[in-house]
Amino acid sequence: MSTPSEPQHVDRALLDQISAGLHPGTAGPETHFAPFDGTPITTLPTCTELEVADAVRQARIAQAGWARRSFAERAEIFLRFHDLLVDRQDEVLDLMQWEVGKTRQSAWVEVYMVATTARHYARRGAHYLADRSVRGFMPGLTKTVEVRVPKGVVGIISPWNFPLYLSVADAIPALLAGNAVVAKPDAQTPLTLLWARQLMIESGMPAEVFGVVAGPGPVVGMALVDNVDYIGFTGSTATGRLIGARAGERLIGCSLELGGKNPMVVRADADLERAVNGLAEAAFMNSGQMCVHVERAIIADSIYDTFKQRLLERVQKLRLGQAWDYSSDLGPLVSAKQLTNVSRHVEDAVAAGATVLTGGEPRPEVGPFAYAPTVLEGVTPQMAAYGNETFGPVLSLYRAGSDDEALALANEGNYGLSASVYSRDTEAADTMARGIRAGSVNINDGFAAAIGSIEASMGGMGDSGLGRRQGPDGIRKYTEPQTIANQRLLPAGVPPFLSSAAFIKISNGQLRLLRKMGAR
Numbered sequence: 001m002s003t004p005s006e007p008q009h010v011d012r013a014l015l016d017q018i019s020a021g022l023h024p025g026t027a028g029p030e031t032h033f034a035p036f037d038g039t040p041i042t043t044l045p046t047c048t049e050l051e052v053a054d055a056v057r058q059a060r061i062a063q064a065g066w067a068r069r070s071f072a073e074r075a076e077i078f079l080r081f082h083d084l085l086v087d088r089q090d091e092v093l094d095l096m097q098w099e100v101g102k103t104r105q106s107a108w109v110e111v112y113m114v115a116t117t118a119r120h121y122a123r124r125g126a127h128y129l130a131d132r133s134v135r136g137f138m139p140g141l142t143k144t145v146e147v148r149v150p151k152g153v154v155g156i157i158s159p160w161n162f163p164l165y166l167s168v169a170d171a172i173p174a175l176l177a178g179n180a181v182v183a184k185p186d187a188q189t190p191l192t193l194l195w196a197r198q199l200m201i202e203s204g205m206p207a208e209v210f211g212v213v214a215g216p217g218p219v220v221g222m223a224l225v226d227n228v229d230y231i232g233f234t235g236s237t238a239t240g241r242l243i244g245a246r247a248g249e250r251l252i253g254c255s256l257e258l259g260g261k262n263p264m265v266v267r268a269d270a271d272l273e274r275a276v277n278g279l280a281e282a283a284f285m286n287s288g289q290m291c292v293h294v295e296r297a298i299i300a301d302s303i304y305d306t307f308k309q310r311l312l313e314r315v316q317k318l319r320l321g322q323a324w325d326y327s328s329d330l331g332p333l334v335s336a337k338q339l340t341n342v343s344r345h346v347e348d349a350v351a352a353g354a355t356v357l358t359g360g361e362p363r364p365e366v367g368p369f370a371y372a373p374t375v376l377e378g379v380t381p382q383m384a385a386y387g388n389e390t391f392g393p394v395l396s397l398y399r400a401g402s403d404d405e406a407l408a409l410a411n412e413g414n415y416g417l418s419a420s421v422y423s424r425d426t427e428a429a430d431t432m433a434r435g436i437r438a439g440s441v442n443i444n445d446g447f448a449a450a451i452g453s454i455e456a457s458m459g460g461m462g463d464s465g466l467g468r469r470q471g472p473d474g475i476r477k478y479t480e481p482q483t484i485a486n487q488r489l490l491p492a493g494v495p496p497f498l499s500s501a502a503f504i505k506i507s508n509g510q511l512r513l514l515r516k517m518g519a520r
Ligand code: NAD
Pocket: 157, 158, 159, 160, 161, 162, 166, 184, 185, 186, 187, 216, 217, 218, 219, 220, 221, 222, 234, 235, 236, 237, 238, 239, 240, 242, 243, 256, 257, 258, 259, 260, 290, 291, 389, 391, 417, 460, 464, 465
C-alpha cells in the first residue's frame, strides 16, 4: 500500500477554522476516518434533538432579514462564491479526497457542478422566481399576480458520496430564494460542507443563515425534519421513505433524491469504441458510488461477444489507486461497511452461478477498502445484485435479442433514476429513451450529458425519488406560490346596485360569451 497520509493544501489551522462553524452540540464527539488508510481525520461534537431545534430557531431569526435583501444582492454573493471556489479549489479537492477516498478528478467534477449551479441560479434565478401576472377574476377590475415567497428554513440532509455537490448545490438555490438553510452532512464528510459554508461567509453571506448540525441520521436528521419548513434529502431509498413519511405527517414539502439500478442499452448499430469508453466511465467513476452510475449493461445479441471482449480490455486498463493527483481512474470504497456490502453482492452472485469476467475481489495491496472494478455475467433475478443497488464498482452484462427486449430489461424493477442508450440511429434511441422509466436518459453518453445540463431537471421516478433538482424546479421548490389579487372599484361579487338574480343572469351570459370567444 503506498498512500501519502495527509493532503497538501489543508492544514490543521484550516480544519479548526471551518469546524468552528458547526452548531455547538453536547451529544458526544464523533470521529471520522480517512478511507485511504483508516486514520482519524477529526473528532467533532454532535447535537441533541433540542440543539437541532435551536439551530433551526437561530436560522429562522436570521432568515427574515436575508429575505428582505434583493435577489440581485444575494446573487452577487454567490457569484463571488463561484470565483473563490474556482480559485481555491485545491483546498476542497483535498478535503473531498481525504473524506471520501475519491479520485481527484471525481472531486473536481463536484467543484465544476457547484460552480455551475452558483452561476446559473445567480444569473437565472430571478427569472425562475419572477412574479406572474395573470388574468384576474373580473377583467379590468381584478389585478392578480402570483408571487413566490421563501419557505423559511430549508433542511438539507446529504450523503457522503458527492459531499460538496449533493449538499451545496441544493443549498445555493434555497439561499438565493431567500431561505435560511440548516444542513446535516453525512458523518463521513462534515468538513467538505463546513469548508463551503466558510467560503460563502467570505463571499458576503451572513453566517447565521446557514447552520450545520452533526450527528447520527436517525436522531439529528429526523430532528431537522421535525423543525424545518422544507426538507431536501439525498440518500438511500430506505431512508427516503422514512423522511417522506415524517414530512407527510408534518405537511411540509420534501424532495427525495434516492437510489438507482441504472441501465445502459447498447444497440447493434452503436459506435462500439464510444460505448465501451462510456460504459467504463459510467460504471466505475467514483468506484461506482454514484447514484447515476450504470450497474446493468444490456447489449444487443449480435454484438455481445465483441463488445464484451473490448469492454474487458478497457476495464483491465483502469488505474485503481490512492493518489492526491489525477493519476488514478478509481479509488477505494469509502468504508469497511461499503466494502462488505459490495463483496457480499459479488459473493452471493457467484455462489448462485454468476461468472466473474474481471475483478471480483478486494485489493488490499492498494488500500484497506479498495475493490477491483468488476464485470459479471449470468446474474439472475434471485441474486441480490440483480435488482438491488450495489453502489460499488460492479457491472452486470445482459443480452437482448431486440429493442423491445432491451426496453423490458431496462425497465425491470422499481428504480427509475438514470439510463443511457448508445446507438447511431438517434431517432431509434430517442424512441427508446421515451419508453424508459427514468428521470433522465442519456443518448450516446453514460450519465454526464443529462446531469451536466443545468437548465434541465434531475431526479427520479418510482423508488428513485420525488421532486427535482436543477432547472426551474430546483429553485421554485424552495418557495410557496402566493396569489395576490387586488380588487378595484367594485366588489368581487354581487354589486350593491344589482339583485342576486340579475347578477347571476349577467354572469351566465358572460360564461357563454367567454366560451364562444375562445377565452382560456
Ligand atoms: P443514507 O440514506 O444511509 O444516508 C444519507 C443521509 O441520511 C446521511 O446524512 C445520513 O446520516 C442520513 N440519515 C440516515 N438515516 C436517517 C434517518 N433515519 N433519518 C434522517 N436522516 C438519516 O444513504 P447513504 O448510504 O449515505 O448514501 C448512498 C445512497 O444515496 C445510495 O442509495 C445512492 O443511490 C443514494 N444517492 C442518491 C442520489 C440522487 O441524487 N438520487 C445521489 C447520491 C446518492
